[in-house]
Amino acid sequence: MRRIIFNQKGGVGKSSITVNLAAISAAKGYKTLVIDLDVQGNSSAYLGVDINHPNDKTIAELLNQTASWFAMSTPARDYPQATAYENLFIIPSSPKLDKLEVELERRYKIYKLREVLDALADDFDRIYIDTPPNLNFYTKSGLIAANKLLIPFDCDNFSQQALIKVMDNLAELRDDHNRDLVLEGIIVNMFNAQAKFPRQIIEEIKMLGFPILEPYLPQSIKMKESHYQQCPMLHFDPKHKLTQQFIALYDGLEATVALENK
Ligand SMILES: Nc1ncnc2c1ncn2[C@@H]1O[C@H](COP(=O)(O)OP(=O)(O)OP(=O)(O)O)[C@@H](O)[C@H]1O
Numbered sequence: 001m002r003r004i005i006f007n008q009k010g011g012v013g014k015s016s017i018t019v020n021l022a023a024i025s026a027a028k029g030y031k032t033l034v035i036d037l038d039v040q041g042n043s044s045a046y047l048g049v050d051i052n053h054p055n056d057k058t059i060a061e062l063l064n065q066t067a068s069w070f071a072m073s074t075p076a077r078d079y080p081q082a083t084a085y086e087n088l089f090i091i092p093s094s095p096k097l098d099k100l101e102v103e104l105e106r107r108y109k110i111y112k113l114r115e116v117l118d119a120l121a122d123d124f125d126r127i128y129i130d131t132p133p134n135l136n137f138y139t140k141s142g143l144i145a146a147n148k149l150l151i152p153f154d155c156d157n158f159s160q161q162a163l164i165k166v167m168d169n170l171a172e173l174r175d176d177h178n179r180d181l182v183l184e185g186i187i188v189n190m191f192n193a194q195a196k197f198p199r200q201i202i203e204e205i206k207m208l209g210f211p212i213l214e215p216y217l218p219q220s221i222k223m224k225e226s227h228y229q230q231c232p233m234l235h236f237d238p239k240h241k242l243t244q245q246f247i248a249l250y251d252g253l254e255a256t257v258a259l260e261n262k
């Protein structure tokens with residue numbers, strides 16, 4: 001199962017949600033891989049990768065592999081790097097992604113990630129894909145390679161407008177390239193239960209027909225601390241409300257997957 005986390009709006013929690021759901025997945029015993037498609041490298045850094053000194057096993061090298069009649073290229077299964085957490089692996093981002101984008105596009109590499117993930121299908125139970133805050137080549141590659149889509153939503157007015165735009169763009173991409181892509185739902189993040197406005201905004205997007213997942217993820221400074229410590233919430237503060245909500249959200253998603261596979 002390949003789950004992509006995307007919203008064109010920046011700062012809504014894509015990287016935080018990717019890493020925290022992946023960490024829970026790994027702790028539940030699933031061999032889990034995080035793919036970081038964002039040149040900012042936030043999910044890589046969150047999982048302890050030194051993104052300013054990348055090795056040669058990043059997503060940039062993997063996507064940029066050139067075919068040769070004579071030499072074997074490095075197999076995809078050599079790329080996932082272990083993290084400090086059991087069962088949790090990452091193919092990190094690289095500063096090279098920016099420069100490489102035009103080149104990969106020119107070489108029609110938009111399906112390369114899907115091929116790579118097909119090659120890794122037997123090695124990982126769950127794959128989580130983090131994306132940049134725009135619908136660029138890497139995001140499109142991820143959306144073509146994934147089969148489940150989660151959209152984080154941070155309860156503000158701009159977010160609401162962004163959501164409508166995202167859904168239009170995704171509908172077209174799904175239709176053209178990947179009919180298997182299923183929208184699992186919208187994750188409400190940085191929810192403030194005390195304020196009236198977030199509830200109002202959520203009601204409005206429900207009325208528009210968007211599938212809103214529960215529970216909502218509360219706003220907490222612990223998230224920033226957990227980034228700073230490069231330690232996912234499950235390990236940083238297992239009893240915290242935010243962690244518990246992450247687990248409940250994860251369990252809900254997996255329960256649906258289990259039903260589908262029956
Ligand atoms: N539930 C939360 N409570 C408090 N802070 C949060 C929460 N979720 C995310 N944040 C903080 O908000 C900021 C943006 O989060 P994150 O980097 O996960 O978003 P993003 O969508 O991946 O951003 P970008 O679009 O830049 O990739 C970070 O500083 C993160 O620590």
Ligand SMILES: [Mg+2]
Pocket residue numbers: 014015016038040042043130131132
């Ligand atoms: Mg991010």
